[in-house]
Amino acid sequence: MTDKSMINELDEKKLEQAHLEDVVEKIKKSEGQLREHMEVAEEDLKVINNAFDDIHLGMDGDSISMDAALSIHQQQQMLDERNNSWQQSKQRLGILKKLEKNPFFARLDFQEKGEPKKETVYIGLSSFTDKNDHFLVYDWRAPISSIYYDGKLGQVTYMTPDGEQEVDLFLKRQFLVENGKIRAYFDTQETIGDQMLLEVLDGKSSTHMKGIVKTIQKEQNKIIRDTKSKLLFVQGAAGSGKTSAILQRIAFLLYRYRGTLTSSQVVMFSPNSLFNDYIKDVLPEMGEQNMVQMTYKQFLARRLPNLTVESLAQQFETVVDADNKNIGKFVSDVEFFNIMTNYSKLLDQSGMAFKDIKFQGKVFISKEKIQEIYYSYGPQYNLGNRLDATVDRLIKLLHRKIGAEMRSKWVAERIENLSKEQLQALYSTADQEFKNGDEENRFLARKIVTAMLQGVYKNIKRLRFLNVAANYLNFLKAVPQITDLSKWGITEEQWKNYVDNFVKSFTDKQISMNNLSPYLYLYDLVTGRHGELEMKFVFMDEIQDYTPFQLAYMKFKFPRARYTMLGDLNQSIFTKKNSQTLLSEAQKLFDADETRVVQLVHSYRSTKQITDFTKAILTNGQKIEPFNRDGDLPNMYCAKDEQESLQQVKTQLAENDEHNFTTAIIAKTLEDAEHLHDQLKENGVKSTLIRSENQRLAAGTIVLPSFLAKGLEFDAVIMWDASKDKFSEDEQQLVYTIASRAMHKLTITSIGEFSQLLQRVPEEYYQLMK
Ligand SMILES: Nc1ncnc2c1ncn2[C@@H]1O[C@H](COP(=O)(O)OP(=O)(O)OP(=O)(O)O)[C@@H](O)[C@H]1O
Numbered sequence: 176m177t178d179k180s181m182i183n184e185l186d187e188k189k190l191e192q193a194h195l196e197d198v199v200e201k202i203k204k205s206e207g208q209l210r211e212h213m214e215v216a217e218e219d220l221k222v223i224n225n226a227f228d229d230i231h232l233g234m235d236g237d238s239i240s241m242d243a244a245l246s247i248h249q250q251q252q253m254l255d256e257r258n259n260s261w262q263q264s265k266q267r268l269g270i271l272k273k274l275e276k277n278p279f280f281a282r283l284d285f286q287e288k289g290e291p292k293k294e295t296v297y298i299g300l301s302s303f304t305d306k307n308d309h310f311l312v313y314d315w316r317a318p319i320s321s322i323y324y325d326g327k328l329g330q331v332t333y334m335t336p337d338g339e340q341e342v343d344l345f346l347k348r349q350f351l352v353e354n355g356k357i358r359a360y361f362d363t364q365e366t367i368g369d370q371m372l373l374e375v376l377d378g379k380s381s382t383h384m385k386g387i388v389k390t391i392q393k394e395q396n397k398i399i400r401d402t403k404s405k406l407l408f409v410q411g412a413a414g415s416g417k418t419s420a421i422l423q424r425i426a427f428l429l430y431r432y433r434g435t436l437t438s439s440q441v442v443m444f445s446p447n448s449l450f451n452d453y454i455k456d457v458l459p460e461m462g463e464q465n466m467v468q469m470t471y472k473q474f475l476a477r478r479l480p481n482l483t484v485e486s487l488a489q490q491f492e493t494v495v496d497a498d499n500k501n502i503g504k505f506v507s508d509v510e511f512f513n514i515m516t517n518y519s520k521l522l523d524q525s526g527m528a529f530k531d532i533k534f535q536g537k538v539f540i541s542k543e544k545i546q547e548i549y550y551s552y553g554p555q556y557n558l559g560n561r562l563d564a565t566v567d568r569l570i571k572l573l574h575r576k577i578g579a580e581m582r583s584k585w586v587a588e589r590i591e592n593l594s595k596e597q598l599q600a601l602y603s604t605a606d607q608e609f610k611n612g613d614e615e616n617r618f619l620a621r622k623i624v625t626a627m628l629q630g631v632y633k634n635i636k637r638l639r640f641l642n643v644a645a646n647y648l649n650f651l652k653a654v655p656q657i658t659d660l661s662k663w664g665i666t667e668e669q670w671k672n673y674v675d676n677f678v679k680s681f682t683d684k685q686i687s688m689n690n691l692s693p694y695l696y697l698y699d700l701v702t703g704r705h706g707e708l709e710m711k712f713v714f715m716d717e718i719q720d721y722t723p724f725q726l727a728y729m730k731f732k733f734p735r736a737r738y739t740m741l742g743d744l745n746q747s748i749f750t751k752k753n754s755q756t757l758l759s760e761a762q763k764l765f766d767a768d769e770t771r772v773v774q775l776v777h778s779y780r781s782t783k784q785i786t787d788f789t790k791a792i793l794t795n796g797q798k799i800e801p802f803n804r805d806g807d808l809p810n811m812y813c814a815k816d817e818q819e820s821l822q823q824v825k826t827q828l829a830e831n832d833e834h835n836f837t838t839a840i841i842a843k844t845l846e847d848a849e850h851l852h853d854q855l856k857e858n859g860v861k862s863t864l865i866r867s868e869n870q871r872l873a874a875g876t877i878v879l880p881s882f883l884a885k886g887l888e889f890d891a892v893i894m895w896d897a898s899k900d901k902f903s904e905d906e907q908q909l910v911y912t913i914a915s916r917a918m919h920k921l922t923i924t925s926i927g928e929f930s931q932l933l934q935r936v937p938e939e940y941y942q943l944m945k
Pocket residue numbers: 372375376385386387390391392395411412413414415416417418419420743779780885886887888915
């Protein structure tokens with residue numbers, strides 16, 4: 176080790192630069208070897224493919240010799256092996272290319288307990304070893320790297336797969352590297368220095384999220400490296416890096432369980448598809464494949480292709496009256512889930528609803544017959560195998576019916592009218608022989624009837640004879656007898672209305688979010704379907720927008736997975752206040768000793784001024800601590816009419832442009848956003864309207880409704896029309912969510928008086944604009 180006191184900082188920087196260049200050179204060399212490797216693999220692939228063609232050429236018609244078959248098999252194996260090797264090299268090359276530009280971002284000097292010598296390690300995006308397997312760079316996910324994120328100098332510990340390890344840490348150094356040059360370095364005492372974080376946070380937003388590997392904070396590191404909890408519940412203020420931390424966590428898990436965990440065994444449920452697009456680059460940039468990504472609604476709706484599920488906009492804009500509020504609460508509760516689970520057990524004895532199996536418009540197997548078969552199995556059968564046994568019996572019945580159907584008139588007519596080509600197509604071989612005409616007719620009849628009944632066969636296999644909707648309806652109707660609705664403040668009349676509404680929308684091929692999960696849960700229970708046992712990690716972002724019923728259903732669908740749930744109870748824009756109990760609901764689903772709750776209170780996204788402002792909107796919120804990054808006070812504009820308000824927006828946009836800030840104008844509803852977009856256009860302001868979650872974020876000024884802004888961030892935000900009475904008291908969280916999307920500049924506009932939710936913000940937190 177160099178004696179630091181002997182060398183001044185400049186020399187130290189030179190030494191580090193020389194070391195960096197040495198590493199880069201070795202990386203380049205390694206890249207060259209990989210390229211050669213890939214070329215050899217490509218050559219091999221060509222040779223094998225040619226050999227394949229030769230074998231095929233040597234084949235005689237349809238027949239294939241044993242030798243040729245063996246040879247094909249061998250060639251295929253070789254092909255797969257070479258292909259894999261090529262793929263791996265390519266992936267590694269991609270990582271090395273990134274390392275070459277920025278081989279490391281930190282250095283640690285330490286001495287492990289019980290070891291005679293001090294060590295120096297460098298940390299980067301991925302490990303890199305020289306030819307003697309000596310680590311020149313350690314992956315940020317390696318056990319030792321943890322002390323970079325976690326510990327102070329002095330005695331610190333870190334977790335290895337074999338248990339805790341103690342080290343004495345002397346130096347923690349951070350580098351700012353740009354294109355192979357060390358721009359600056361900082362030696363820090365504590366965890367990651369604020370200086371480095373400030374550098375990163377001062378940067379501009381983009382349409383895609385970035386990784387935070389260099390500046391992961393201690394509390395975030397806890398989330399990232401947790402391997403014990405079955406449920407990891409993260410409550411974090413807006414902008415506290417929840418989403419960032421889980422993406423890092425996924426990369427960590429893929430590294431930690433390399434070989435046993437693949438990206439297809441990790442699923443992330445996110446608030447909307449727009450957000451999926453926003454985060455899609457983070458993992459690939461770390462050299463990892465993306466996990467499975469979808470929204471909760473997509474996950475369920477794909478199972479009901481013939482039904483339209485209530486859209487985000489509908490869900491958001493439906494005004495919930497007092498009657499429906501209580502019902503909404505009840506059907507979202509775990510108790511409703513349990514009622515349904517118990518109800519399904521009754522179906523073991525009676526009450527399952529079926530549909531007739533039809534053929535050519537006529538009843539082929541009646542629902543009564545199916546019901547008789549279904550309940551002919553004794554009590555030792557459960558719903559799942561009762562259904563399987565019914566399917567088997569129905570298939571047998573079908574086979575018997577083929578015999579009967581073969582003798583029917585339509586079949587004889589069909590045979591008579593067959594053309595020569597059609598006949599040929601039915602024969603097994605071109606010159607098939609029959610003893611007599613009767614035998615030939617029987618052969619043809621069987622062929623025709625079997626083909627015709629193929630549809631019936633499929634319908635049986637696909638359980639189309641189950642009347643899923645009727646079963647669900649029967650359940651809904653039975654609810655008042657099973658439970659005391661008055662406990663939930665619901666009258667029988669109100670419940671009846673709710674059931675009628677379900678029927679009405681179902682007839683129109685629509686289903687509400689409230690009905691969607693229970694509908695599918697009942698289907699799963701009835702069919703005895705178990706969840707996806709292969710899924711190992713489930714991530715749920717914006718957990719505050721889930722209902723307890725949905726949580727319970729998730730647990731049912733992925734019974735073996737470990738869960739990471741993150742959210743901000745301050746941002747419950749769909750479930751509003753109900754979400755306050757969500758944590759306890761989630762905890763009930765897991766054992767207490769397997770649950771860990773982490774709170775992130777530091778908000779990194781916004782400047783101190785914006786965070787102070789947004790915090791003041793909440794009267795009873797979760798804890799938020801601003802990060803000390805300085806910026807302008809938020810601007811508040813009050814206009815006498817819409818036209819004036821538009822002019823104010825224009826002024827603010829011009830100012831934002833001067834700072835090179837990308838602006839998002841967030842309106843409350845979709846209708847508001849559309850109207851505003853039209854008005855801007857008339858006033859000569861160019862903007863892109865984001866109307867639905869299926870769109871992509873665009874560069875330049877965008878206009879979007881509040882429910883699509885979830886999880887996103889922008890340099891500058893203009894909140895449109897925060898006028899008096901625009902938001903009700905229970906929409907505090909919505910106003911908070913909108914305002915907290917801003918990184919550097921927040922502006923609020925109103926026509927007439929400001930929303931009462933903003934009037935409570937202390938005057939020193941904003942600048943009132945004239
Ligand atoms: N450790 C960190 N280092 C650098 N930047 C960070 C760090 N943590 C968070 N950030 C930045 O802070 C911003 C907010 O992070 P993120 O979107 O992950 O927060 P969130 O908690 O999911 O927010 P919200 O709940 O409001 O959607 C992002 O720009 C992210 O890059």
